Amino acid sequence: xxxxxxxxxxxDLLAEAERAARLKAQERTLLFPDGAGDLIGFWHTELDATLxxxxxxxxxxxxxxxxxxxxxxxxxxxxxxQRDAARAAAAWLALPPHWPHAxxxxxxxxxxxxxxxxxxxxxxxxxxxxxxxxxxxxxxxLFWLEDDSPQAADTRAFLDRRLGELSAFAKRAAxxxxxxxxxxxxCLKRLGAWxxxxxxxxx
Numbered sequence: 753x754x755x756x757x758x759x760x761x762x763x764d765l766l767a768e769a770e771r772a773a774r775l776k777a778q779e780r781t782l783l784f785p786d787g788a789g790d791l792i793g794f795w796h797t798e799l800d801a802t803l804x805x806x807x808x809x810x811x812x813x814x815x816x817x818x819x820x821x822x823x824x825x826x827x828x829x830x831x832x833x834q835r836d837a838a839r840a841a842a843a844w845l846a847l848p849p850h851w852p853h854a855x856x857x858x859x860x861x862x863x864x865x866x867x868x869x870x871x872x873x874x875x876x877x878x879x880x881x882x883x884x885x886x887x888x889x890x891x892x893x894l895f896w897l898e899d900d901s902p903q904a905a906d907t908r909a910f911l912d913r914r915l916g917e918l919s920a921f922a923k924r925a926a927x928x929x930x931x932x933x934x935x936x937x938x939c940l941k942r943l944g945a946w947x948x949x950x951x952x953x954x955x
Contacts, residue, residue, distance in 0.1 A: 756840045756841065760843070761791065762788060792844065796860065799831055802830040804868065806823070807867075810826075819869040820915065821915055824889055825908060828893065858887075863882050865885060888915065892911045
């Protein structure tokens with residue numbers, strides 16, 4: 753990946769990788785049929801895999817938000833030694849024709865993070881959690897690429913704010929649902945009483 757910083761994710765990088773690995777053109781096409789998109793995907797998969805080693809330690813942290821935040825920072829740390837290549841990959845993925853690749857890679861990283869923190873969702877929240885975290889991770893990753901604060905402290909603060917906003921929204925949404933349920937229950941109770949009263953008078 754060091755060459756990606758200077759060559760970018762394009763035909764030149766693929767050709768150089770082919771020469772370095774002593775691959776034939778047909779072999780390179782077999783390994784990376786979609787070119788740069790598959791190469792970035794392979795790299796991201798390798799980076800995501802680093803979270804598996806931290807899964808036991810992550811599971812011991814108290815609070816889902818704390819576990820997710822730490823997992824996100826660990827994922828960024830794994831990418832830190834090749835930050836210039838990460839910038840080149842982000843630039844490639846930002847182009848409209850490459851958005852499907854960006855969405856695919858973000859979802860995969862989000863899924864890896866949730867699995868690393870031992871999320872056990874099996875209902876509809878399984879997908880909503882991953883989609884929401886993909887958006888937060890994508891924004892945090894872009895912030896991190898330009899962050900020069902010690903130990904990425906500004907990135908961690910940015911991430912904590914995004915997760916905090918999400919938590920506050922979830923609590924408000926839960927409150928709204930609870931009030932709606934209470935109003936519905938009250939309406940049903942009044943309707944039942946009205947029907948009972950009418951039936952009693954009719955008899």
